[in-house]
Structure formats: structure tokens, C-alpha cells
Amino acid sequence: MRFLCPFMTRKTGVSLWPLLLPVLFCFIVTVAHGQVRYSIPEEMTRGSLVGNIVQDLGLDIKRLKSGRARIFTEGSREYIGLNVDKGTLVVQERIDREELCAQVSPCSLHFQIILESPMELHHIDVEILDINDNAPVFARNEISFQISELALSGAKFSLDNAYDPDVGMNSLQRYTLNPANIFSLKESTDQNNIKHVEMVLQAPLDREKQEEHTLTLVAFDGGNPQKSGTLKITVTVLDVNDNAPVFSFPLYRVFLVENSPKGTQLITVTASDKDKGANAKVTYSFSQSTGKNLELFNIDSVTGEITVNGDIDFEKSKHIQINVEATDIGGLTDSSKVVIDITDVNDNAPVINLISFSNTIPEDSKPETVIAILNVKDLDSGKNGQVKCGIAQETPFKIKLTSTNFYSLVTAQFLDREKLFEYRITITANDEGSPYLYTNKTLMLKISDVNDNAPVFQSYSYTSYLMENNLPGASIFAVTATDKDSGNNARISYLLEEQSVNGVAASSYISVNAESGEILALRSFDYEQTKEFNICVKAQDGGNPPLSCNVSVKVIIQDKNDNAPQILYPVQTGSSVIAEMVPRSADVGFLVTKVVAVDVDSGQNAWLSYKLQKATDRAMFEVGLHNGEIRTVRQVTDKDAVKQKLTVVVEDNGDPPRSATVNVNVVLADSFPEVFSEFTDFTHDKEYNDDLTFYLALALVVVSFFFIVSIITILSVKCYRWRRERMFNKLGANLPVIPYYPPLYADGGTLQHMYSHEAYRSTDSRKSHLKYGKPSTESVMSLDTNATQSPNRAQKEELFSQVRINQVRISALLHIPVEYI
DSSP, X not given: OEESSOSBOTTTOOBOHHHHTTTOOOOEEEEEXXXXXXXXXXXOOTTOEEEEHHHHHTOOHHHHHHTTOEEEOSSSOOOEEEETTTTEEEEOSOOOHHHHHTTOSSEEEEEEEEETTTTEEEEEEEEEEOOSOOOOEESOSEEEEEEETTOXXXXXXXXXXXXXXXXXXXXXXXXXXXXXXXXXXXXXXXXXXXXXXXXXXXXXXXXXXXXEEEEEEEEEESOSSOOXXXXXXXXXXXXXXXXXXXXXXXXEEXXXXXXXXXXOEEEEOOEEOSSOGGGGOEEEEEOGGGGGGGGTEEEXXXXXXXXXXXXXXXXXXXXXXXXXXXXXXTSOEEEEEEEEEEEOXXXXXXXXXXXXEOSEEETTOOTTOXXXXXXXXXXXXXXXXXXXXXXXXXXXXXXXXXXTTEEEEEEOSOOOTTTOSEEEEEEEEEESOSSOOEEEEEXXXXXXXXXXXXXXXXXXXXXEEEESSOOTTOEEEEOOEEOSSOGGGXXXXXXXXXXXXXXXXXXXTEEEOTTTOEEEESSOOOTTTOSEEEEEEEEEOSSSSOOEEEEEEEEEEEOOSOOOOEEEESXXXXXXXXXXXXXXXXXXXXXXXXXXXXXXXXXXXXXXXEEEEEEXXXXXXXXXXXXXXXXXXXOOOTTSOSEEEEEEEEEOSOXXXXXXXXXXXXXXXXXXXXXXXXXXXXXXXXXXXXXXXHHHHHHHHHHHHHHHHHHHHHHHHHHHHHHXXXXXXXXTOOOOOOOXXXXXXXXXXXXXXXXXXXXXXXXXXXXXXXXXXXOOOOOSEEEETTOOOOTTHHHHHHHHHHHHHHHHHHHHHHTOOGGGO
């Protein structure tokens, strides 16, 4: 065993513990077979050092950290903690030895320190040393004894034992008693080493000399410094019964009002005894000689208070005499008389008898309707028997005197059950005595309901919103009405008023739940067809006759993104191709064409955006995000393909969004012959799934139609030239030769459209519209995509080109649109 801190000096043997305890703590360490034992005093502060576990176990800090050292204890509280960084054990929680081990000694904490990799287990025992931190304590602060003055010397009286939770010398050691002139102290120890103390009487007691003695019992422990506890002892000397009770007066006279209620205090008789304690305690009682009057009164045996216990009637007896006795504990007695004079008063209150009563009347009862008939009487005579009758509180009722001692309770005005459905009517009858007596009688009157209130809706009108494409049977709204009446008169049914909605009966659109007022949709609504409608709901009560009220409900259909955008331009057909012509000299930003689309939805669902999905050359064109304009983003080069195909996606702003696509064909050419030479190639890029015979027949018809139109056009042009030449010759005008003009281009650089479109868009698609202007010169070529190329195709194309050139010349000469030629 290795002592790390001595508790006593080796030479003198004097204990140094009391001097070192406030500053230091001492501990003993024992290391054997992986077990360490420490000793520490209780009540150490948190964080105080218990021991260096690294040194005592022969470990190092790295081993503690690598082995993830931790403390394992079987208890729920960990008083000792491990500081892994320093390798020390410290106090983690306040340690109270008395709380931890009570009187058990020695008191120790057992726990283990566990290391891993490899696994190690070290047992740690920490002995908790006791300090003198508790003084002896008595269970009671004061005790008292009552000892007769006839008690003999040598009588023993057990005293309370003191308790000290400390152990060893710090525990209870001895007692002292002060003063010790009359009583002495006797100590004894039982087999369990528990000290008992007794108080022994040494001299006789005399109550007449000293009635009370005060003593102090002190308990001391053996600690240093020494602590103590005190107990106050009070000894009362009991007297011997040698004196009889004596009444204050031999005769008592009192006055009592007749008909006084039971418990009325009459008088209190008193008797005194010169003795003390139990010998001076006096009990009071009635003498048996009082006779039948004993039943009329009651006397308190302790206080001597006499109270009324029966009916006192002046008419039966005007004077009453009772005899009273006082007796002490030894049986000594004294007697006295009590004479009671009865006083006559107005002792009969009026009596109200209910002859007839209707406890329920309807609220539409007329004034003066009789509710009850009463009989009121008073057994007294004279003014004491004269009675007045009325209603105590303000109510819509009144009392009428119908005959002697008979009254009627009638209505004074019209009643309203909705204001008050029940009345508590208190009828008061009082006589004219002095003081007067009165009697109250309360009647509970219920007012039955009459159907005088129509149902009332919470609002004058309602507005409800319903998303379109709803499921049939969906709940739209619920109306609620209230009725101030009760019972069936307040039972409300909801009905749909017959009216027309968009020319159709409202009942074909919606239905109303008669019980709950819930409005249900009978069909699915389409915002594009019906944006809102009004209905009328009636609330009707169950009265007879029934009352009702109506409320208007406006149902607004909310738009859902259920419609995809519709492409207005360019028009997509299955049998022809529309191509936009872009001159090769077009500048950057040249307007090729404009995609025009609309969405029949509203709000954000109709906000459209345009995107270029794919193109023959994506680097050449761009599409305006919001206006759909297709423009060039670079100069056209000779290497660019004449034929360009663009796919534009038009998408709305709905959730989820819907979209539509349109194909735009663009020809890079400076003249119509170049355009015609490329149109046929567009047709070969199409994929057709229809029957081939149909397209061949259609192509033959189209070629024949263009041939006939060409012949007619040539003849018309020749005739027109002949007429113009004659006209110019007459006027003497020398007209120059009309040169060849290339096709006219629109402001945006595209071929002029067959029709000019102006699109006006707003956030609400219902306000958007498309304006169609007058036809302009044809720069958009629409050719039959199904026409097959015949052996004389070149001849036909040359003919068609010549016709177009002639039309342009005539248009320039006459200043008229080409389409009128």
C-alpha cells in the first residue's frame, strides 16, 4: 500500500485532518492486479483531482486516447469522471457520503475503466471518507411532560434520541441536561450500539411553588470542531383536585322571542374552579328536575352556552325555568337557575298557496293572459295579518287581486322567446307587522316557440370559385343559415330556386344538399364556355306556415391550362407548302416571317413564348421569345442551302405547360425562278401516309388548273397590252420599255403575305384578337406538294415564271395590286 498523503504525524500522533481538510484532500492508492483504490473525503468540489490513473495503472496518455478509454458504472449516476487528455480521475458530481451509504462504513464507489484495441478492464475503488458535516439533530425541537405533584422520586421519563448521519467519531457521543437540580440524566446503550437517554425525578414536585419547569437536553458529537443539537423540555406540574366549581350567579334571567329558530343563543352560564389542569375542567348539564323543558333547549357541556332546541310559542308558555349544574373531573358540583321570559312578536309569515299554474305559454300570448292563480294568507291578526303581494323583480308580468286573499299572475306585454325563453318569477307576499315578515314563491315559466323568425344567411351574397374540368359531384360551396326559433321552427332545409343559367335550367348545372346547404356540381364546367353564373338558394324552416329567405351565390369558373396554343400563321396544310423567301443580300436582323398563335385559356395559361426547336442551320435564324418574329442572325452566304426548314415551338405559361409546333420553310433566293426550282424539293422531304392514287389524281387536277389559268392569263395580258398601246398612241405618249422587276418584299424582308395579320395580345386571352388586313402582293408561294414531275416540267415552270413577270409589270404600270390582275 502506498500512502500519498498522511493523515497523522508519525511522532506525536496528533491528527492533522481538521487543519488540512479546508485546503487539501488526501487519498490512498493501492495498485494490485489491475485494481486501483483511492480514498477521498466527501463534499469535494466538482473538478477536484481524485488520482492520476495513467501513473497508477502504468499506462500513457496515447494508450488512453487510442483505446477510447471510458468509465463504466453499474449505477445511474457517475460521481467520478475521466479526463482522457490528462489521464486523471476528477470529481464529476457532488458526493454526499450520508446520501450515498447512510450509516454503512466503509463507503466506496466501484467502477471500471475500459480500454479497447486490445480490450482491457481495470477496476477502480474510491472510498468516500466521512467529514463532520452534520450536527446531531432531534426529531422534535421541543417536548413536554405533565407530571402530577404527587409523583415519587426516582420516576423515569424517556427522552428523544438525537440522530447524527456521520460515522465514527463524527457521530453522536454524549448528552447533557441543564439544569440538573430536580431531574438527572441517565444514559444507556442497547445491543445495536444505540444510545438511549432518560430523565429521572430527584426531588418532589409542588405545583403551588412552581407550576412549570424548563430544561435543555444537549447532544454532542466527537468531531473537531465539535457540533451539537438541543432539545427543549417543558415539565408541567399537575394539581390535585381539592376545590369544587362555583357559578358566577345563583340565578340567571333572560328574554327570548317566540318562534326563535333552533340554535339561537340564549345565555352562557359560567362556573370557576380554583384547581388547575384537569381538576379545573368543568362540564355543564341540565338538572333532571327541569322536566319537559329539557327538550326545548340545549347546553354546551364545555362552554355552558344554552341554545334553543325546540319550538318556543308565547301562546303555550310565557315563562320557562331550567336548572343548570357544573361538575369537575373529581365529581364535585354546583347548581344555578335560569329563568326565561317569552316575548310575543309577529311570528307568522304569509303563506302562498298555488291554486293553478300553466308552466308553459306560447310567445304570441296576448297581454292579460292568466298564468297562475294564488291564495295568500297570514295566521297573525291585525296589521300582522294584512298582506301585500307583488313580483320581486322587473318582468313582463304582474299580480292582480281578484278577490279576498286570491291573486292572479298575468302577462303585462307581448313576449319574445328569442330574447328570453324562460322566466324565473319570484312572487313576494309580506305583512305589515313590525318588523314585517314575507314569503317568496318562485315559479319557472317556459315560453314555447312560435314560427315568427325566418332563416337568415350569414351574408347577403356569396362568391365561390371552382376550377374548370371538375368531376361531377364536386363540392362548390356550402351556405349556412340560422333561425332564432327552436325545434321544427328552426329546422332549415336548403332548396335551389328555379332559374335559367345560360338558357338552361340551373338544376341541370348544380344541386343543393337539403340538410347541409352544400352546393354540388352536376357536370364538368369548361371555362372557355362558361366563365361564371349566378344561382339562388332558398333556406326554408320547418314551421307551419314555413318562412324562408333567399341568397345569391355567384360561381366563378377558374381557368385551367387545358388548351394548347393554336397556330394562326403560318397555316399548316397537308397538301401544300408555304415558303418564305429571303434574298441572299438580306442584312442581319432581317424579318423572315412572324409566327402568330393564340391560346383560348386566360391569365398565365395564355402567356405564350416562342422557341426555335430545330432548324436546317440554327446559326442563321432566331425566334423572338415573346413576339414570334423569325429573323436572321447572320449574313446569307453562297454556301448556305437554298432550302431552309425551321420548327418553332409555341408554349404557354401553364402548369404543366402545353405547346404546339409549326414548320416554316424558307427559301434563300433573289428571284422567282430560283424559288420555283426549289419548291419541288420541299415536297420530297414530306412523308405521306395516305393512298398514293389520291395524291396522283390531285396532282393531275392541280396541273390542269394551272395550265388553263396560264392560257387565260396570257390572252388577257395580250389583249390588255393591245388596248394600252392604242390608248398611248392616241395620247402621243412614248412609253419606255418596262423593265423586269423582281418580286416586291415586305418591310420585314419576307415575301408579301397573301393576307396581312395584326395580332393583339393581352394577359387575358378573352381580350386578344386577330385583325386581318387587305390582301397584299403574293410573295408567299403555295404549290401543290403532291404534283409529280412530268417530262415537260421545265416548260411549265418557264410558262409560270413568264406569267408572274407579266403580272408584276402590269402592276407597276397601272399602280394596282398584283392580285387584281
